[in-house]
Amino acid sequence: MKAMAITDLKKIYNAQTAALQNINLEVSHGEWVSILGPSGSGKSTLLNIIACLDRPTSGEVRIYDTNLVALNPKELALFRRENIGLVFQQQHLIPYLTALENVMLAQYYHSMVDEDEAVAALKRVGLGHRLNHIPAHLSGGEQQRVCIARALINDPKILLADEPTGNLDRENSGNVYDIFKQLHAEGHHTIVLVTHDEEAAKLGDRTVKIVDGRLSFDRTHSV
Amino acid sequence: MNNRQMFLTIVHKALLGKKMRFAIAVSSIVLVAGLISALLSVSLGIKARFGSEFRRFGANVVLYPKGGERVMNESLTRKLSSGELGRYLYGYVPFLNEQGVVNGKTMPVIGTDFRLARRVNPWWKVSGSYPDEGAGEVLLGIDVAERLGVRVGDRVRLNPNTGSVPASSVECKGCHSVLPENHNRRLEGRLAEVKSNCMSCHQAHSLGGGSSVEMRVSGILSTGGDEDGHILTDLSRAQSLFNKPGAVSQVHASVLTGGELSLEDISRVIESKLGDVQATPVSRIARAEDNLLGKVQLLLTLVTLIVLSTTGLTLASMMTASVMERGREIGLMKAIGATHRAIAILFLAEAASMGLTGGGIGLLLGFLMSQLIGESVFATAIPTPPVVFPLTILSVITLAVLSSVPSIKRAMSIDPATSLRGE
Numbered sequence: 001m002k003a004m005a006i007t008d009l010k011k012i013y014n015a016q017t018a019a020l021q022n023i024n025l026e027v028s029h030g031e032w033v034s035i036l037g038p039s040g041s042g043k044s045t046l047l048n049i050i051a052c053l054d055r056p057t058s059g060e061v062r063i064y065d066t067n068l069v070a071l072n073p074k075e076l077a078l079f080r081r082e083n084i085g086l087v088f089q090q091q092h093l094i095p096y097l098t099a100l101e102n103v104m105l106a107q108y109y110h111s112m113v114d115e116d117e118a119v120a121a122l123k124r125v126g127l128g129h130r131l132n133h134i135p136a137h138l139s140g141g142e143q144q145r146v147c148i149a150r151a152l153i154n155d156p157k158i159l160l161a162d163e164p165t166g167n168l169d170r171e172n173s174g175n176v177y178d179i180f181k182q183l184h185a186e187g188h189h190t191i192v193l194v195t196h197d198e199e200a201a202k203l204g205d206r207t208v209k210i211v212d213g214r215l216s217f218d219r220t221h222s223v
Numbered sequence: 224m225n226n227r228q229m230f231l232t233i234v235h236k237a238l239l240g241k242k243m244r245f246a247i248a249v250s251s252i253v254l255v256a257g258l259i260s261a262l263l264s265v266s267l268g269i270k271a272r273f274g275s276e277f278r279r280f281g282a283n284v285v286l287y288p289k290g291g292e293r294v295m296n297e298s299l300t301r302k303l304s305s306g307e308l309g310r311y312l313y314g315y316v317p318f319l320n321e322q323g324v325v326n327g328k329t330m331p332v333i334g335t336d337f338r339l340a341r342r343v344n345p346w347w348k349v350s351g352s353y354p355d356e357g358a359g360e361v362l363l364g365i366d367v368a369e370r371l372g373v374r375v376g377d378r379v380r381l382n383p384n385t386g387s388v389p390a391s392s393v394e395c396k397g398c399h400s401v402l403p404e405n406h407n408r409r410l411e412g413r414l415a416e417v418k419s420n421c422m423s424c425h426q427a428h429s430l431g432g433g434s435s436v437e438m439r440v441s442g443i444l445s446t447g448g449d450e451d452g453h454i455l456t457d458l459s460r461a462q463s464l465f466n467k468p469g470a471v472s473q474v475h476a477s478v479l480t481g482g483e484l485s486l487e488d489i490s491r492v493i494e495s496k497l498g499d500v501q502a503t504p505v506s507r508i509a510r511a512e513d514n515l516l517g518k519v520q521l522l523l524t525l526v527t528l529i530v531l532s533t534t535g536l537t538l539a540s541m542m543t544a545s546v547m548e549r550g551r552e553i554g555l556m557k558a559i560g561a562t563h564r565a566i567a568i569l570f571l572a573e574a575a576s577m578g579l580t581g582g583g584i585g586l587l588l589g590f591l592m593s594q595l596i597g598e599s600v601f602a603t604a605i606p607t608p609p610v611v612f613p614l615t616i617l618s619v620i621t622l623a624v625l626s627s628v629p630s631i632k633r634a635m636s637i638d639p640a641t642s643l644r645g646e
């Protein structure tokens with residue numbers, strides 16, 4: 001099954017900067033695609049468009065056969081809520097809510113809170129003992145794992161991560177990638193990972209490189 | 224935890240996460256709520272008290288004897304409660320107004336029916352109790368009680384005869400010569416009991432007014448009106464004391480208005496039914512009090528309006544600053560699925576909670592303020608009409624909610640992609 005089909009995608013912020021040009025990319029369900037590229041090459045721009053947080057200037061983006069370009073802002077938000085889990089470089093958490101409540105917040109905005117499920121999700125990322133800590137009392141790596149638990153709580157088909165270990169040290173990065181590896185092995189989620197780390201990129205099935213807003217190579221890793 | 228609890232948790236923690244800001248916002252709302260509730264209490268409370276708003280409280284028609292007579296017959300009043308008139312009347316109360324000497328001081332002595340008086344004047348405040356019928360008890364106006372230094376349970380001596388002499392001098396019963404003031408002063412306080420010889424005819428037990436009685440003070444009356452300077456007793460007791468059986472000097476009637484007949488119309492009906500009376504509509508609020516009330520109201524209204532608008536602006540800018548500061552948080556909520564509506568509801572709830580908290584505390588403050596205004600300006604306790612509570616809370620919540628509109632607009636316009644972009 002095709003998870004994503006991007007055709008002739010173009011994103012122009014203003015006359016000077018064409019952030020993305022002629023992007024064509026297909027991703028199958030369950031696949032892990034890593035996106036590499038120098039700073040400012042357009043990786044986040046691409047990811048945000050897939051995440052329904054931004055719109056392309058032209059071209060087509062289909063996700064599980066939904067044409068994102070045809071959706072209005074409200075429909076985009078709903079589509080994102082149902083289908084996409086997001087992890088960012090910064091550990092974006094609500095500072096005054098506990099780890100558990102931060103995860104439950106995603107349930108709340110999705111449909112119904114379910115404390116047991118939220119606890120299970122946190123246990124899964126190894127935070128069973130940190131449920132009632134507020135973000136300020138968690139390490140960066142722990143915070144990022146809360147973010148991953150939150151991204152997964154509504155069981156999205158697609159998990160998008162934009163440099164999720166950019167702020168983390170080696171050990172914490174390792175923890176985060178271990179979770180990704182496990183998720184990948186389970187095969188429920190399609191994963192798109194933006195990273196600067198070539199080693200991490202190789203954990204996926206395939207690496208795509210963007211330079212100056214264009215795809216420069218698209219290479220499937222041999223196992 | 225269910226969704227509602229989750230929502231409350233978010234609102235609660237979001238507000239308490241910024242305690243200082245919350246405290247500042249709430250205290251400015253407290254001020255407004257205090258002013259609004261004081262304004263409402265004074266306007267509504269005072270009006271209710273003097274019966275201009277709620278006509279059935281307090282007399283609005285006074286019946287006098289016709290043609291310059293001093294008294295009329297008590298039996299006339301019976302017609303007031305029967306037949307057609309009964310429908311127009313909420314209540315009536317007869318008074319016999321006389322002058323007497325109480326513990327040596329001349330003052331108005333009023334005979335009345337306390338049961339009827341209470342119905343017409345429900346705001347009368349008595350510490351102690353109303354006199355029991357026929358028990359020889361009196362009610363002292365609070366000013367009288369103070370002047371005489373008398374308390375509930377004490378006895379006073381009431382002499383119905385002031386004679387033709389000024390209050391400060393005494394007439395000899397025997398030779399009718401007026402005794403000098405110093406003579407009088409020496410006797411003051413025990414005047415009626417004095418059995419000393421007259422300076423002029425030298426006859427013994429010749430001073431004072433004779434048929435004085437001793438009466439027990441059952442209570443102290445405070446009304447904020449003339450009654451505070453009177454001594455009141457049973458109508459029948461007063462009639463016998465002053466030797467005016469069956470006489471009343473005036474009747475206060477509380478006429479129900481709002482029907483097809485005006486107060487004037489009903490006054491005419493009373494006159495035609497009763498015959499020998501003149502019925503005069505009155506306004507319970509004396510003009511001076513009316514003016515004063517108007518001024519206090521105007522002042523409070525102005526201050527409230529100023530504080531209302533400045534508080535509105537302060538709140539609006541505080542909330543906008545808060546939204547800008549929480550841009551990431553809002554962007555994040557949107558990114559994980561919050562709709563515009565959900566964001567708006569969250570901020571409205573935060574605003575409403577501030578309104579509710581500030582309103583609650585402010586009500587208390589306003590209550591104290593209105594009591595203070597009541598005591599110092601109108602010399603009477605102002606009852607806080609219950610409607611003041613919901614009205615105050617509602618208006619400050621509205622204020623907080625309206626002030627949150629600009630910040631909510633801003634929150635809606637936050638773009639999650641931009642706000643979540645890394646530095």
Ligand SMILES: Nc1ncnc2c1ncn2[C@@H]1O[C@H](COP(=O)(O)OP(=O)(O)OP(=O)(O)O)[C@@H](O)[C@H]1O
Pocket residue numbers: 013014017019037038039040041042043044045046641
């Ligand atoms: N909202 C915006 N308005 C204008 N230009 C933008 C905007 N967002 C991104 N850009 C520009 O588009 C280009 C691509 O940005 P993007 O954030 O996608 O790069 P990136 O590959 O994610 O870089 P990095 O590795 O540093 O995160 C950059 O030149 C950037 O300045």
Ligand SMILES: [Mg+2]
Pocket residue numbers: 043044045162
């Ligand atoms: Mg980026």
